[in-house]
Amino acid sequence: MFEEIRRPTLVVDTGKVRENVLRMKGRADRNGTAFRPHLKTHQSRVIGRLFRDLGVRTGTVSSVEMAKLFADDGWDDLTIAFPANLREIGEMDELAGRIRLGLLADNPETIRALAAGLSRPVDLWIKIDVGSRRCGIRAEDREGLRAVSEAVRAAPRLRLAGVLTHDSRTYGVRGREAVAALFREGRDALLAAKAFLASEGWPDLRASFGDTPSMSLVEDWSGLDEVRPGNFAYYDLQQYVAGSCSPGDIAAAVACPVVGVYPDRGEAVVYGGAVHLSKQSQTLPEGGTSYGAVFEVRDGRWTGFREGAGVRTVTQEHGIVRMGPEDLASTRIGDLVFLCPVHSCLAADLLRPNTVYL
């Protein structure tokens, strides 16, 4: 059934995506939390429509380009969950004229530039840093929170929507307890920032939280008004190692043609390297580093990982794949190997021109 695949190709099992979305949306509904999934994992109108068919109407993106991609396909309520890039203020203003647009800022300078440059109203979210030290005002920085919120007060076209965070620390730990502990710490910091702003005269702000490990492993989202996980649509090796999913939940594979078989090294070489899988690696619980797992495939569907197999390293177009002797003996040049990417967001970005949907 994969005869038409000639080059490294992202193969997406839409049945699995559907199950992943229903599970996550069900949890959001049970918690009474608004669901605004991140669409950057797939950047795909096909998958975006699948979300909409399941009743999802609000989304998150991470660039103005991505907001345009989805706005042009019928999405009319999007948050760009990346600090507002002032060099794209014209594009943001154009978008604000046709959809409900949310923007992020963490400093008065950006707020003032948006106030001066936008001709249309937007939702403004204050980005909070709850520990990952990427962007945002530290949750405990009251002076910072006050300065930003006051700058918003002086900007009539900016509607202060709430406080928003993404705690990337959960991607670096393993298992439900470790993730849950970070989740509670991050959520509580976010809610403290919200409470402080309420005391400053902003009583109706919302608290928006997002990350796939927390949302996959923690059932109780008390206190949160909105969640924005993204990776869960596809999952990947990183999420499997973190404990967020089982191999059977992973909805995206990279199909790679075999171009070399080296039984003396216990390796095959595939057409599929850093420009297809990305250069992201994963430390494995059993030791060592992997650039991807190898799926077991039956009747055109991947069912789990092949034991003792994995991508040892990648160069620009080459993937060096370890395999057991039996696997290797049955592998022919020209066969397809289905790899599980370490980070599906990056593989999906790289393979956007070469994607097929099952």
Add this chain to the structure above:
Amino acid sequence: MFEEIRRPTLVVDTGKVRENVLRMKGRADRNGTAFRPHLKTHQSRVIGRLFRDLGVRTGTVSSVEMAKLFADDGWDDLTIAFPANLREIGEMDELAGRIRLGLLADNPETIRALAAGLSRPVDLWIKIDVGSRRCGIRAEDREGLRAVSEAVRAAPRLRLAGVLTHDSRTYGVRGREAVAALFREGRDALLAAKAFLASEGWPDLRASFGDTPSMSLVEDWSGLDEVRPGNFAYYDLQQYVAGSCSPGDIAAAVACPVVGVYPDRGEAVVYGGAVHLSKQSQTLPEGGTSYGAVFEVRDGRWTGFREGAGVRTVTQEHGIVRMGPEDLASTRIGDLVFLCPVHSCLAADLLRPNTVYL
């Protein structure tokens, strides 16, 4: 002069590319070695034309797609220096009908499939593994060499052109002596394979060698008939650390808008992450790991690296940039920061839709 840049953009200084090409071509000419530069670093017709204007008529690519890109722009002699992908045999045959096409193989199975599937003559290079354990027949594997060359003898449309290698080990060492030692070892292994095949009745084979560290740091290429370096057109942080170039030789920068400034952390955050720079990191001689250096820019040209600055980490769209207090104090949100990528081949691939040429 960079007012029009709104998103992460590859900026290529064509004057520096020209100098890099002239320097490398001069060395090839002095050695009497054919020059077949790898075009995968840039994948750019603009830079391809610059090569042709300097008298370069033969090129190397790493995929059938790339061969088409350049064949459609006037290149009529290309080697696909990647093991022949049997799933693209139709495309290879089409290409062989309009250009002189070189293909690689390291096993009889591939040779027989090419013989059966191609209707037009091609040059066939035997890929030799001189130590990097990626693809190729080990240089000392006489049985393997004999089996492949005999398979070629039985295939009338395959012209055995020679033995070819790429020794990626040189990317992992530092300095002229270490690179030169590996170069001599790899070259001698390649020449031994050529000599063995001569004794088997193939007297006119060529020896093709390639890698930017060797070709940048070793003057004497005795014994080689052809070289295929590629990265030297742009160079990058990896090549600087290896000792292959000075910062002033690096011809490609990634211009990234500043979206956050965090003086308490000594960091700025730029729009420019793993989907722009790639996730490749570089171990630094002074310790630590970098995802990119920061260029000093004067009058619109980068002149060297900013001291004490560097990309600490990247996520999908974010680059976290360490900077000294003075640099940080003069950095405004909306400014552009010019980053030196760790691996320019990957950044250029990612930023193909967003490239400008100076």
